[in-house]
Amino acid sequence: MRIFIHYVAALALLTIYGGQVCPLIDTLTIFHWGSLLLVTFTPMVVLRFLLEPRVVQSAPVYDQPGRQFLLEFSLFAIFGLFLSIYDTVVLHFPPMESGAKVILGFISFGFFIGLDLALAREHKNGEAIIRDGITPPEASSYTTLTRKFSTFALATVALTGTIVILAVAKDVYWLSEVDMAKDGMMAQLLIMAEISFILAILCTYILTIIISYTRNIRLFFGNETSVLRQVHSGDLSGRVPALTRDEFGEIAAHTNTMIDGLRERDRIKSVFGKAVSPTIARRLMEQEEKGVSLGGSRQMLVILFSDIRNFTSYTESNPPEMVIKDVNAWFTEAVASIQDHGGIVDKFIGDGILAVFGLDGDVAACENAARCAMDMQARLQGLAPNLCEPMSVGIGIHKGEVLAGIVGSPERLEFTVVGDVVNTASRIEGMTRDLKASVLISKAVYTDLKTNMDLSDWRDYGAQTLKGKAEPIHLFGLPME
Structure with a gap:
């Protein structure tokens, strides 16, 4: 017409x-x-x-x-x-x-x-x-x-x-x-x-x-x-079709490049968030935006350390594919429990997990860590029918002042906690084998729990000498069932 x-x-x-x-x-x-x-x-x-x-x-x-x-x-x-x-x-x-x-x-x-x-x-x-x-x-x-x-x-x-x-x-x-x-x-x-x-x-x-x-x-x-x-609302699924071959088309192409960059950023954040705790990932990215500065600050934190008992014999008696499958199944449940209770997974150490509670100033960090430990053991029992053989995990919890911050180099960063408290939590976990306990906590943690939790099932194991420690430490825990 x-x-x-x-x-x-x-x-x-x-x-x-x-x-x-x-x-x-x-x-x-x-x-x-x-x-x-x-x-x-x-x-x-x-x-x-x-x-x-x-x-x-x-x-x-x-x-x-x-x-x-x-x-x-x-x-x-x-x-x-x-x-x-x-x-x-x-x-x-x-x-x-x-x-x-x-x-x-x-x-x-x-x-x-x-x-x-x-x-x-x-x-x-x-x-x-x-x-x-x-x-x-x-x-x-x-x-x-x-x-x-x-x-x-x-x-x-x-x-x-x-x-x-x-x-x-x-x-x-x-x-x-x-x-x-x-x-x-x-x-x-x-x-x-x-x-x-x-x-x-x-x-x-x-x-x-x-x-x-x-x-x-x-x-x-x-x-x-x-x-x-x-894009402003967070939806990066769209693209701007270039309708002409002039500045409008060029703007569309640059917009699509920007969207691709944002998608890549989100993908990296997603992968990064799976490699480390989302909270730690956020802190590292914030630090990167401000300029890398190695070091950290002293904080009063609760450290949880878990480890699979007799893991060497476990790997020897089962195919590698099944071992990886079982370990991943356990890590999935353990990480979910830690996050549900307000904790942060600092790192995986072989078959062990180092988790931190109270990084954001949570006053109930001790209670959260203790409840998390009990929940982790309950989740492990629920996994038992799907594992190639029964798996036993020991959990140790300690509280104290640590240095929380960035370590590494400007090219490779890692957010972690460093201090004697971390080593002590690892040694406490090691004592679960000797004391036949599923969870062990230090007196510093136990003292914070007395007013908030029912501790009738917890046993007093008295002062224990930990490997590599000169002074004994008073431990409390849950016996193995």
């Missing part, structure tokens, strides 16, 4: 245009001049519909708008040339006085119609790309918005100015033959009406182009901002 309106309007306006700018054409009747235009337009329209599928629709998506413009503009220019030749050869009109004006009229309509249909093609292709999720092939050319605007502005000014000058020149010629004393006022009114009509037509076409381009810009910005809103 858009094409039909453009071509019918062009036929009608060119019929009027001829008489407005050319005194020679003005000598013809409207029917005669209109018939010549109709004969010219008929094969042009037929040829247009034959060429469009081959020239425009078969081209890459990015190249179609440009080809649409060239098709429309070329047809108007070529058939305008044919008509000007007819004027010169058959009607014997001077080529510079009539033929050039005919060609100019056809070129002007070809320019505005071609540009509007090209913008319509660009909009249609853009909607299809967004709707169907098409990834267009690379375009053969790149045209900046500055070049597009400047070309349109210069061509519009040149065509508008030339047509107005030709109309004025024709009117001056006409005024030379008018009796100004008698018909001067009427002649002036007719000239003003004529110039106003020409400017109204030109302004209408210019406004049409502006509206079409504004509609395309709205589509381009909507395409970009809708995905950016998703």
Whole structure:
């Protein structure tokens, strides 16, 4: 419908245009001049519909708008040339006085119609790309918005100015033959009406182009901002399809690169969060943003150390695949329990786990660690039917001041806790074998538990000398069942 309106309007306006700018054409009747235009337009329209599928629709998506413009503009220019030749050869009109004006009229309509249909093609292709999720092939050319605007502005000014000058020149010629004393006022009114009509037509076409381009810009910005809103809300599943090969397309490509970077960042955070505790991962990333500074701060923390008993014989008597499967099953349950009770997994040490409670200032760290230890043992019992053989785990808990912070080098960082309390917790876990206990805690931990937990099932194991420690330590614990 858009094409039909453009071509019918062009036929009608060119019929009027001829008489407005050319005194020679003005000598013809409207029917005669209109018939010549109709004969010219008929094969042009037929040829247009034959060429469009081959020239425009078969081209890459990015190249179609440009080809649409060239098709429309070329047809108007070529058939305008044919008509000007007819004027010169058959009607014997001077080529510079009539033929050039005919060609100019056809070129002007070809320019505005071609540009509007090209913008319509660009909009249609853009909607299809967004709707169907098409990834267009690379375009053969790149045209900046500055070049597009400047070309349109210069061509519009040149065509508008030339047509107005030709109309004025024709009117001056006409005024030379008018009796100004008698018909001067009427002649002036007719000239003003004529110039106003020409400017109204030109302004209408210019406004049409502006509206079409504004509609395309709205589509381009909507395409970009809708995905950016998703990114702002945390949804990185979208991509910005590049609808054009200009700055809008470049912005879309850079936005997609940014989204890919954010996806990679989240993937790294996800993998990093699986390698270390999410809390520790966050602290390391915050430290990296501030600038790497090795070291830490003294904190009063509760340290939980667990270890699989007789793991060497366990690995010797079972296939490696089954050992890995069982250990992973246990680690899965143990980590879930530690996180459920507000603890942080510092690291895996072979078949052992070092966990920290109270890193964020939790006053119930001792209670949480003790309840976590009991829950870990309960979860281990629940795993028993799925293990290749029974698994026994000892858990030791101690409380004290440690240095919590970053160790390593600027190239490789690790957040950990360092101090005698950590070593003591490991030694307490080692004593679970000798004392036949499933969980052992130091007196420092036990003292904090007395007011918050039922300790009737806990046994007092008295002062015990730990391996490598000069001073004995008072232990309490849960006997093995």
